[in-house]
Amino acid sequence: xxxxxxxxxxxxxxALFAPLSFSAAGGVLVRVAGxxxxxxTTLLRALAGLTSVESGTIHWLRKVSxxxxxxxxxxxGHSNGMKDALTARETWAYNEGVxxxxxxxxxxxxxxxxxxxxxxxxxxxxxxxxxxxxxxALSRLFSSSAANAAWLLDEPFVALDAATQIxxxxxxxxxxxxxxxxxxxxxxAIDIVAERVLEIELTPWKRGDA
Amino acid sequence: xxxxxxxxxxxxxxxxxxxxxxxxxANPLVFFLIVxxxxxxxxGSESEKLKLIGVGAVFVGALLAAMLTLPRLFDEDAKxxxxxxxxxxxEPLAALILARLAAVSxxxxxxxxxxxxxxxxxxxxxxxxxxxxxxxxxxAVPTLVLIGAIASALLVSARGxxxxxxxxxxxxxxxxxxxxxxxxxxVLFGQSPAAELALQAAYxxxxxxxxxxxxxxxxxxxxx
Numbered sequence: 001x002x003x004x005x006x007x008x009x010x011x012x013x014x015a016l017f018a019p020l021s022f023s024a025a026g027g028v029l030v031r032v033a034g035x036x037x038x039x040x041t042t043l044l045r046a047l048a049g050l051t052s053v054e055s056g057t058i059h060w061l062r063k064v065s066x067x068x069x070x071x072x073x074x075x076x077g078h079s080n081g082m083k084d085a086l087t088a089r090e091t092w093a094y095n096e097g098v099x100x101x102x103x104x105x106x107x108x109x110x111x112x113x114x115x116x117x118x119x120x121x122x123x124x125x126x127x128x129x130x131x132x133x134x135x136x137a138l139s140r141l142f143s144s145s146a147a148n149a150a151w152l153l154d155e156p157f158v159a160l161d162a163a164t165q166i167x168x169x170x171x172x173x174x175x176x177x178x179x180x181x182x183x184x185x186x187x188x189a190i191d192i193v194a195e196r197v198l199e200i201e202l203t204p205w206k207r208g209d210a
Numbered sequence: 211x212x213x214x215x216x217x218x219x220x221x222x223x224x225x226x227x228x229x230x231x232x233x234x235x236a237n238p239l240v241f242f243l244i245v246x247x248x249x250x251x252x253x254g255s256e257s258e259k260l261k262l263i264g265v266g267a268v269f270v271g272a273l274l275a276a277m278l279t280l281p282r283l284f285d286e287d288a289k290x291x292x293x294x295x296x297x298x299x300x301e302p303l304a305a306l307i308l309a310r311l312a313a314v315s316x317x318x319x320x321x322x323x324x325x326x327x328x329x330x331x332x333x334x335x336x337x338x339x340x341x342x343x344x345x346x347x348x349x350a351v352p353t354l355v356l357i358g359a360i361a362s363a364l365l366v367s368a369r370g371x372x373x374x375x376x377x378x379x380x381x382x383x384x385x386x387x388x389x390x391x392x393x394x395x396x397v398l399f400g401q402s403p404a405a406e407l408a409l410q411a412a413y414x415x416x417x418x419x420x421x422x423x424x425x426x427x428x429x430x431x432x433x434x
Contacts, residue, residue, distance in 0.1 A: 050294060050298065085227055094222075098301070099295075100215050
């Protein structure tokens with residue numbers, strides 16, 4: 001469960017959007033909309049804990065998980081955060097490993113396979129196309145640590161081909177059906193099946209506006 | 211247990227990167243060679259004078275060479291987005307930074323320390339002096355990396371970060387410079403370098419205890 005109370009985030013001394021309050025439970029798809037520069041990415045970074053808020057509070061309330069090691073959220077942003085000199089396998093092992101999770105080769109292969117990039121597992125990331133990189137980054141959503149976390153996805157469909165967009169949409173739908181919370185920004189109209197959808201529109205705001 | 215997994219992941223990744231991108235450690239080495247080879251031309255071939263100056267020149271050369279890699283300790287990761295992985299990790303950031311700095315120290319200090327006795331030949335330094343110098347370089351480089359991490363973390367994605375890092379870091383490395391070069395000079399004059407090396411190592415331990423914590427705090431502030 002995610003609860004925002006009058007959140008204001010500033011960039012360069014300027015509030016990005018009007019104070020934002022909403023709460024969303026598991027199984028809810030939160031779609032964040034807004035023009036370029038409205039603060040969608042910054043909001044997601046704040047939800048992930050990468051950016052601090054100027055005022056207001058962000059609360060993650062979660063059920064006591066049976067998995068001690070489950071994390072609150074997984075953030076996949078614009079920059080894939082991968083080193084050109086490392087292979088897809090090494091990138092994966094690092095991303096999970098740095099979080100304290102030990103992953104087996106079988107898990108990495110299975111996850112990459114689901115995103116259709118199993119054949120790239122030992123290729124260096126620098127030799128992959130943008131779309132392939134994105135697929136490798138998104139394959140993290142198939143990890144066991146992602147199963148119990150909320151997903152913060154910043155423009156996940158960019159650079160993906162049509163078939164992969166559908167594949168990803170299905171995976172997100174399945175996660176929602178399982179009761180995961182997904183926060184998503186996207187300019188594309190992709191069909192995601194969700195019982196409950198919360199549309200958040202970020203509107204520009206100046207301090208002093210009523 | 212999960213902390214060991216995380217620290218290991220960070221350490222292995224860093225060393226893999228150094229192994230794949232040889233310029234990361236080869237460039238400092240080449241720079242070190244250039245600095246060491248230029249002094250004798252400027253000073254002349256008078257061997258007594260060369261010996262005295264050589265100790266300091268080699269040591270300063272090694273420090274400046276190690277300095278070259280400092281600005282990109284965190285900068286590159288911030289640019290390609292991979293910094294978020296250690297920032298979002300559930301493990302303590304300071305411990306992960308320590309693992310990372312350990313890898314960087316190994317990848318920098320080993321080549322520089324091995325090259326030190328070789329480059330000391332330019333200055334006709336006796337073998338025992340050259341070896342002492344190698345030991346003190348091996349202690350000094352991790353000290354520099356640790357201190358540099360604070361500055362580098364503070365200046366992540368700041369423009370002109372490279373020169374500012376140098377300005378912030380160099381004054382703090384003066385103790386290790388004094389003791390390190392002092393140890394080799396002691397040997398040159400036929401005395402024991404034990405005291406200087408011990409003090410230099412103490413300074414390294416001091417940095418080891420404080421710098422990862424400070425760097426973690428700095429990184430949180432500057433990436434906010």
